[in-house]
Amino acid sequence: MTEKPADGGAQTEEAAASGRRPEREPGSPSGAEAVRRERGREPDDRSRYEDDEYGHEDDDRRDRWRDDDHEYRTPEPPGSGVRPRRVRRFRLAAWVMLILAAVVVGVSVVWVNGPPTEAELREKAGLFNKERLRIGVKSDTPGIALQEQGGRRIFEGFDIQIAYMVAADLGFPPDKVDFLAIETEDRARMQALDDNGRFVKVDLVVATFSVTPARKADPSVGFSTPYLFTEQSVVTTSDHPGSITSLGQLEGKKVCTLGTSTSESELSRATRAVITGKNLLSDCVQGLKDGEFDAVTTDAALLAGFVAQSDGKLRHHDIALEKTEMWAVNVGSNNALRTLVDLSLYRSYADPHDQRWEQAYRTHLDPLLSASPRVNVAQAEQPCALPPPVRRWPWERTLPVQECPSR
Template sequence: MTEKPARGQEPPEPEPDRPEPERPAEPEPPGTPEPFEEPPPATERYVPQPVPPELGGSTGRGRRVRRFRLTAWIALVLAAVVVGASVLWVNGPPTEAELREKAGLFGKETLRIGVKDDTPGIALQDRSGARVFRGFDIDIAYMIAADLGYPKDRVAFMAIETEDRARMQARDKDGLFVRVDLVVATFSVTPERQRDPSVGFSTPYLYTEQSVVTRSDYEGKVTSLGQLRGKKVCTLGTSTSEVELERATRADVTAKNRISDCIEGLKNGEYDAVTTDAAILAGFVKESAGELVHHDIALEKTEMWAVNAGPNAALRDLINLALYRSYADPQNHGWEDAYKDNIEPMLAASRDVNVAQSEQPCVLPPPIRRWPWERGLAAAQECLSR
């Protein structure tokens, strides 16, 4: 049994719990950073909030003004480009179509071309009497004509003699003299001819050199024109070969209009030698089956054959464009095929002579208005680097 404590000795009653007084919040020191806010969950798309105008942000009106200014600036730049291109297009060189009109090709059914007719491998008319021509010059003429818009059945070849190349007078099928549109007839470029107002040379299409041909029984080897002193020599009249021959020797020179007449006289013993361009003589040497011998006379001067368009400057530029396309376009094999089919077969019979350069002479783009993607700058740079 539990005893009760005596009165006055009871333990004191426990005091009830009193809430502790709240302490005032301590002020945060100045410069305390804002509490870090965690970025939104990855699954939520974060949308940046616009900066208020009072903090440097832009209003809707400001954004519209800036967009308007940017659009206006772009429009001005485009307008300047268009105007500049239009000025260049109007004031620049003529187009190919404009040149065709100036050259008188619109409405012209047949293109008349003066060519040689007696030079094997270069320009030879069929011996049957038909007006069929074959040779390097013929293939070059066909190539140019095709670029001018004339297929083979719309090209008329007419025989032209050496002295008539500058006058551009050839003979038609009836033997009458007619003016041709252009001349592709072993016509070499010289300063004197370039000063002639009736001659309008294209860029050169073949490089060759002067050489000499004798019969196989000729004693010794001809290495210079000077060795022909006192000999009977035949060459083409009014040609570069005649000029060089007169400068180098006092030979008994006979000038002919047709190189085939010189070769015939050589074979018959009328002449001791014949001299003219190597590319012209090589075909005769090949056909002679050893009867003729080709000699290199070591002249440094290069004979450059070019097309004569006369005073028709527009036609000359179109011819240059055709030659440029042949030179610059890797898909265009017109010149290479002409060389391979006509000149290469002649080389074996003239091993000691540099008959003709085996690459087309370099051609720069003519002054014809074309779009940038039509311009062969690579070919132009290659031309300038040579």
């Protein structure tokens, strides 16, 4: 048996056979320290944090060394297969850059190929450098659009407030808006009379213009999303016997309505009444009062104002038609302008803080309801509006999107 050297540097036969590491005598240097001493240098603080008694790295002690604000970092042992930290960081940075590049490319594609921005729509609509906005409106319908006959001859009514709302969103304050009286037959042509009595082209028509399939097929008509729902009704003098509950009861009667209107078409299909078409509803109502006509029929929202101002001389009848009259803005063939009008109506509908439509209804239509009991004059909620195709960043899309029921 070989004797164990005094310095403990050799293994015993038993230890060698078992494969165990020899126990180190207390106070004897570690393997790494012994190598350093053989090379003629003493171990420093780093070695104490770096190797355990078998020459292995001690993670806890190494971390304590790093926490002591030392600059030393244990080098990776050669051939260990562990990648340096800087390589891993470089790879992570590369992946981040690739992801960001993909996002930028995707956003750029959507931005370039997506719908136009609001500013681009304004340019396409011809609103840049435009000083004033011309809007064709009715002038003889109380509660909807009525022009004063004296003084400043200003316009007021529900349609007027809707027109102001849309104009403001297009960038035109009230003092930059010109209202021109437009007759029923000229709404599709968008021709209105100016102060000199000449027909001029208007930019918008906000004049109780109902949406129909035939009108939508007309290339000169471009309807916005609807801004009011109403229905057809009938007005007679208050001494008319009984109630009128259908257009069929007007058989053989002299009935006045607006020419080229949806009411005239409906009346012609329902009965063989003696129909007179007028350009102005006020002419029909005056003829009714004078005994020239037995009844007047058109949209309930148009007739309610005349009934309210009649001091009980006129009577409003609900004729129970299922068809809904949907009033919309006509912008003609200017598609960019139509999208901007739709955007204004969508914001008014979807934004709970935007109360302009509700204020217009409370101010001009609510006061008319008491004079027309049991008649659905107009729905008290703005018709549902969907967001038009306008390019916006995700954080700009703050308004809710709701499904609109089909009509």
